[in-house]
Amino acid sequence: MIGLRVIAAGPGATLQDRGRHGWLRFGVTPAGPMDRLAFATANRAVGAAPDAPAIEVSLGGLDVAAEGAAFSVAVAGGSFRITLDGHELPPATRVELEPRARLSIRPGSAGSWTYLAVAGRFDVTPVLGSVATHTRSGLGGLQGRALAAGDFLPVCEPRCLRPSIARVATPWLDRPGNTISVMLGPQDDYFDADQIAVFLTADWTVSARSDRMAYGLEGPRLHHAKGFNIVSDGIAMGAIQVLGEGRPMVLMADRQPTGGYPKIATVIGPELGRLAQLRPGTRLRFAPVSVTQAVAARQAEAQALMAPLQLEALTRTEFSPEFLLGLNLIGGVSAGREIP
Amino acid sequence: MTEAYPRFLDAGEAALVVEFGAGVDPAINDRVLALDAAILAERPAGLSETVPTYRSLMIHYDPLVIARADLIATVERLLVNAAAARRPGRRWTIPCCYEPAYGEDIGRIAEMTGLTPERVVELHAGATYRVYMYGFAPGFCYLGGLPPQLAVSRRETPRAPHPPNTVLIGGGLTLVSTFSMPTGWWLIGRTPERMFSLSRHPAFLVDVGDALRFEPIDATAFAALDARAAADDIVARREILK
DSSP: OEEEEEEEETOOOEOOOOOOEEEGGGGGGOOOOOSSHHHHHHHHTOOOOOOOOEEEOOOEEEEEEEEEOEEEEEEEEEEEEEEEETTEEEESEEEEETTEEEEEEEEEEEEEEEEESSSEEEEOBBBOOOOOOOOOTTTBBTTTTTOOOOOEEEEOOOOSSSSEEEEEOOOOGGOOOOOEEEOOSSSSSGGGGHHHHHHSSSOOOEEEOOOOOEEEEEEEEESSSSSSSSOOEOTTTEEEEEESSSEEEEOTTTTOEEESSOOOEEEEEHHHHHHHSTTOOOEEEEOOOOHHHHHHHHHHHHHHHHHHOOEEEEEEOOOOOHHHHHHHSSSSSOOOOOOO | OOOOSSEHHHHHHTTEEEEOOOOOOHHHHHHHHHHHHHHHHHHHHEEEEEOOOOSEEEEOOOTTTTTHHHHHHHHHHHHHHHHGOOOOOOOEEEEESSSSSSSTHHHHHHHHTTTHHHHHHHHHOOOEEEEEOOSSTTTOOOOOOGGGGGGOOOOSBBBBBOTEEEEEETTTTTEEOSSSOSSSSSEEEOSSSSSTTSSSSSSSSOOOTTTEEEEEEHHHHHHHHHHHHHTTTOOEEEEEOO
């Protein structure tokens, strides 16, 4: 059987696709990637559909090996440390995995999430139309849980892509700056103007208590103008709810579908990935944008995904001769080229 | 202060909240469900999904396909005749075993309310409930219409995980909790019916807006119905209301 064997997995490595959409009305959280742009980029680098299943890797890291046959995989996302049998690769990489070669993903210089996509298709049975893992409700992925050492993910139609080791150019994943764009609302009227001003000018710090469900924010306490209980309503990804004691938290991919705390603002869709990549302890600020500005940012995000993907074959100087012989490189070195 | 409803609130650039009121009220919820039915019947391009809740409808959309202003114009047009879009209501009769091994808190509920245990069951099974909304977890739906005599405060400390398919009361509501989980609510009974089963079509038994009643059954009937429900038979009865 051809597939990917998990050799070691830190907490929080999960199979994701675009998410389990269409079931919110029945209390089902969509889940899906924390950084949708990085997720789609990894899939594009192996020629897969942008919303195909891929593995989301957290700061806990992941070690995998191909079994049954060689096939190509791509990694893209935060600046993680990627090694193949101990040889360092760029954080955004496409590489052919020979059986038994060990691909290791570890936290690097920046970023909280990276994505591992395969040239082929993870053969996992969808639940309510999606393989996205939501561990809290036990849906999707492998038995609704995070990946663990020993797990095997079958891969259909595995392919080996050329060049067999390449750096993937992902300029759109360089998203510097720690100012996150938000649209105020839906319950900004639960806060007086001075509290909105505090929210928009304070330095916030990503709390250590941050995960796929929510990113906690440390900073000043925000005071509610008319209590902190609302009649429960829907929660969009990126909603910033303010709890009873005045602490804001950003609700992320694994959020509850509905809730009863006022939501002062919502992180716009194209900024969610950038926020998700901030590590606990990182400082950030929020800046208000209009719906027109938010839609323009969304348009730019869509265009980044349409741009031709540049792959640069890695040269011999970056690898030992033994290593390259072991990889059976065809043509050895080539200039950067596009994949279709 | 009076608010003009409906209000259009942004939940980011890809979700619009249409709010019809501030409280829990069947008339407000009716307006939510009417707009939900109308927009799902029309399915304008760019509509992703809708989430009906007590007093608002969240509309997820793709703003690169439909602009916010056009979506609002569509909603305003649909609201004119929205009430006509609703399909006939449905009323479910859900079997429920209230015997002490199943409704373990009935004695406590009787103490807190000053009612006899028999009267607690009579009141719970005598009411007709409205499915207001789903939330919290898959298949977890909130049922309004609990008789006011049964409105008890929550537990002081959460109980260890209850059995699957437990019927709970708390916070002036009742609900059926399909999965075993810790709870701050009170266990009043257990149903053999599955509100949510992935292997059954439909996976979710009831829709928001449906009416629901509980019918007392004994432990023998529970065992027989539970065996059928485990094989994905629907053991609740459904009537279409005019």
